[in-house]
Amino acid sequence: MSAAPTPAWLDALRRDARARADATGLPTRRDEAWKYTDFALSGAAAYPLAARWQDAVPASLATRPVAGGVPLVLVNGTVVGDWGAPDGVTIGRLDSPDARSLVEAHLGAVIPAARKSLAALNGGLFTDGLVLRITAGTRLERPIEVLSLGASDAASGPLSFHPRLLVVVEEGGFATLVESHRGTGAYFSNSVVEVALAEGAGLDHYKIQDESLEGVHVATLGVSVAARAVYRGALLQAGSRLARHEVHASLCGRDAVFELDGAYLGVENQHLDNTTFVTHAAPGGQSRQLFKGVLDNQAQGVFQGTVLVERAAQKTNAHQLSKALLLSAGAGMSGKPELEIYADDVKCGHGCTVGDIDETALFYLRSRGIAEADARQLLIEAFLADVLEHVSLDPVRETFTAVVSERLRRARLGKEDR
Amino acid sequence: MTTMSGPNEGTGSRDGAGAPLLAIRDLHATVAGREILKGIDIVVPAGEVHVVMGPNGAGKSTLSYVLAGRDGYEPTQGEVVYQGQDLLAMKTEERARAGIFLAFQSPVEIPGVTGVNFLKTAVNAQRRARGESELDAMQFLKLARRKAKELDVGEEMLRRSVNSGFSGGEKKRYEALQMTLLEPRLMILDETDSGLDFDALKTVAQAVNGMRSPDRSILMITHHQRLLDLIAPDCIHVLIDGRIVSTGDRSLAHELEKSGYAQFAGQAA
Secondary structure (H helix, E strand, O other): OOOOOHHHHHHHHHHHHHHHHHOOOOOOOOOHHHOOOOHHOOHHHHHOOOOOOOOOOOOOOOOOOOOEEEEEEEEEEEEOOOOOOOOOOOEEOOHHHHHHHHHHHOOOOOOOOOOOOHHHHHHHHHOOOEEEEOOOOOOOOEEEEEEEEOOOOOOOOOOEEEEOOOOOOOOOOOOEEEEEEEEEOOOHHHHHOOOOOOOOEEEEEEEEEEEOOOOEEEEEEEEEOOOOOOEEEEEOOOOOOOOEEEEEEEEOOOOEEEEEEOOOOOOOOEEEEEEEEEEEEEEEEEEEEEEEEEEEEOOOEEEEEEEEEOOOOOOOEEEEEEEEEEEEOOOEEEEEEEEEEOOOEEEEEEEEEOOOOOOHHHHHHHHOOOOHHHHHHHHHHHHHHHHHHHOOOOHHHHHHHHHHHHHHHHHHHHHHOO | OOOOOOOHHHHHHHHHOOOOOEEEEEEEEEOOEEEEEEEEEEEEEOOOOEEEEEEOOOHHHHHHHHOOOOEEEEEEEEEEEEEOOEEHHHOOHHHHOOOOEEEOOOOOOEEEEHHHHHHHHHHHHHHOOOOOOOOOEEEEEHHHHHHHHHHOOHHHHHHOOOOOOOOOHHHHHHHHHHHHOOOOOOOEEEOOEEEEEHHOOOOOOHHHHHEEEOEOOOOOEEEEOHHHOOOOEEEEEEEEEEEEEEOOOOHHHHHHHHHHHHHHHHHOO
């Protein structure tokens, strides 16, 4: 596999990552963190690396931004087109000379290297990528939107690519990032996003994973949150035949805040994995995670959440909740929440539930004349309501809701076919 | 004067009072494989208020659930004819759209579904089924606010999740609100008086009385006398151990209040 020509300083970083990836190998189910998700079985590791994309954005993939933001487009991991950066923001390719100091300071540093993940593989193989820098004190009104598009067809055969994004928000800066993943055909998207928030900085980060249902999507998100910085994330996982969203968050400064709301919707034979590692390394941090999953047909869900509170992290407030709704006997859910606490003055809570539709509520709605399918839809939307309520950007919430409705319709069709 | 008679005789004699809206004949039903209803006969002519009274465990709620079509409440014998249709062959939502409304003894809390969304979806589902145009958000809100005011249902209750965190009285008023919005032909009131203070009871009774009309019937399930003082019934059925053991006029309720259900114990065996 040959990578694109890049400057020597970037090549050095890449060689390091590649060596690490080669040394650890690809994850298997024998690895604790991959116990419930069989990446090897997906066959994605064998997909050849996509060539650097030379053309315009394929017509089959509309690139309209979700929230009217500044659009940045990647096709098969290659940055396509141009952009105008708002005041106070630098947007550049990873290999541009301007990006060098940021890249050298942060790339690969946010995600712990000791853990085996596919992030190192991305580091060794990415063909292109973007760096966003919000300068100190800049409060950005308009969202920045990153659209990662995957494209393969019968002629190309399945392809793999490794989108890479680095977001640095300097002291007191604030930005909204909307990340969308879509595509057609069979492909393996192995995305890595690193977010470094300096003191008092903030990022609202929305991610819509609506990849091709033939696709495999593995994403590693690293977030480092400095003192008084605030990260708020909202995630929708609805696409891919196999998907994993793996988060490594470190609250490394005093009074840092990390929030993540996730909704996932699996139909047919989808396998959707959400794995999070949240580390409280400094006092007064607050973390909150809420994951809600709806699984129909034969879909399988995974939630693994580890919250680590280090000895120094007194007065930590950490909460984690995972709830899954199974809509058919073939659907399943596995996983485990885990708390590791080494500080003695903390408030931590976690919960993990799996249930099915409340038959009493269903009867109540139907007894008022609401058709069973519509009543189910109401109850499913109600189940997801608290996650959706945390999506404060209206167009993003509407997109979440629209994707959910479309998937549920698909799940129903899947049942009627049988 | 109490008319003591067998169930078939009693209800049979009422057939002439008007076209029956609902006719239950020899209805048997099981719950979890156990027979709870063991041959029910009740005929409710249009415009009448019928009461089913009986001790705990007699099968009163089972009867209301079987009529509304709840899963797990399985009719095994007999028939229910509603407006000339085979009610038992209809789905729950079809029964509702045909005008059957069950006011629940314990209205169900549904967190995450707002009152407005729920009520509008229900009203429009029924309007659609009747071939009427759907109400848009503004039209519906106007209607809902007006009806809510009549029932002392606060506007904030429309914005909140269905029944979530409502007091007992609020829940029953909310049921009454749904009833006035949906304008059913047959109202089944399952222990509507349970857990209500007198003021709330009066509000609900007023709503029910306000809806009485020659083509609308009420089947009231209760074991208390007090609702009958507020909603005057035409006919009382005594249900014991899954059977109607006596049918009569209003005085039967007074009789029951005086002497209890023990007098019918022999007939139930």
